[in-house]
Every structure is written in structure tokens, then in C-alpha cells.
Amino acid sequence: MEFCPTCGNMLQYELPHMGRPSRFFCPTCPYVCHIETKVKIKKKQRLVKKELEPVITEDDMKNASHTDATCPRCGHGRAAYVQFQTRSADEPATTFYTCLNETCRNKWRDD
The missing domain is CATH 2.20.25.10 (N-terminal domain of TfIIb)
Incomplete structure (x- = not known):
């Protein structure tokens, strides 16, 4: 869920239409946030498995x-x-x- 930074209402999703990208828009004020079609992964982080301590030693x-x-x-x-x-x-x-x-x-x- 995304919220409007101007008025705080929940943004609505609009599908791409006639060359316009998909976007979030606020139903009460003129705020619009265009959505990029490509997701960029900035950093890959390897997960390290944590060693578990036994409950009963x-x-x-x-x-x-x-x-x-x-x-x-x-x-x-x-x-x-x-x-x-x-x-x-x-x-x-x-x-x-x-x-x-x-x-x-x-x-x-x-x-």
C-alpha cells in the first residue's frame, strides 16, 4: 500500500494505457507517481545461516x-x-x- 505524501490518502493503481506507464494516483489531489517497468537490484546480499545454540548442552x-x-x-x-x-x-x-x-x-x- 502506498499513501499520498501530500494529503495522506491511499493511492490507487492505474493500468498502463496508450503508451502511458502504469501509475499510482491520488483520488483527492493531483499527486501522481509513475511506476518503472524494470526493477533494478542494487545489491545482492548472501544470507549467512546462523549457528544455533542447543537448548540442552x-x-x-x-x-x-x-x-x-x-x-x-x-x-x-x-x-x-x-x-x-x-x-x-x-x-x-x-x-x-x-x-x-x-x-x-x-x-x-x-x-
């Missing part, structure tokens, strides 16, 4: 409690777990597990 899992939970990937019977309240207070906490098998280290969660 390896140090958190080293200090976590252990339980008899079966890993869905390797079937190991022990896992470290941490619980967080990820939803509203009347919902149960979410449990995040890490397999204690040194070759697996699979992470999963139980809602």
Missing part, C-alpha cells in the same frame, strides 16, 4: 539423572534425562533423553 546431560529407558535406535537400556516445562503449566513436562551407549548417543523426547 552436553554438560546438562552429563549432570542429568539416569533412568531405565530403552533407546529407540540401538535398544540400549539406560538413558540420561532432563525435564522441562515446554507447554502451559497444566500440561505435563517434556522429558528429553540421551542414550548412554557411547557409540549411539541418540537424543529423543517424550511429551
Whole structure:
């Protein structure tokens, strides 16, 4: 949406007609803004993917409690777990597990 710099009303769009380019015009005052048919890209900027910090770090899992939970990937019977309240207070906490098998280290969660 574009607005008239003179009176502040919303500009209306008019299609090109008989050699005249398309334009925005103000219905209440004589303001007219012609639209260029070609768009010029002045600068290309590469987006850099930001590195995400994990919510649960390896140090958190080293200090976590252990339980008899079966890993869905390797079937190991022990896992470290941490619980967080990820939803509203009347919902149960979410449990995040890490397999204690040194070759697996699979992470999963139980809602």
C-alpha cells in the first residue's frame, strides 16, 4: 500500500494505457507517481545461516539423572534425562533423553 505524501490518502493503481506507464494516483489531489517497468537490484546480499545454540548442552546431560529407558535406535537400556516445562503449566513436562551407549548417543523426547 502506498499513501499520498501530500494529503495522506491511499493511492490507487492505474493500468498502463496508450503508451502511458502504469501509475499510482491520488483520488483527492493531483499527486501522481509513475511506476518503472524494470526493477533494478542494487545489491545482492548472501544470507549467512546462523549457528544455533542447543537448548540442552552436553554438560546438562552429563549432570542429568539416569533412568531405565530403552533407546529407540540401538535398544540400549539406560538413558540420561532432563525435564522441562515446554507447554502451559497444566500440561505435563517434556522429558528429553540421551542414550548412554557411547557409540549411539541418540537424543529423543517424550511429551
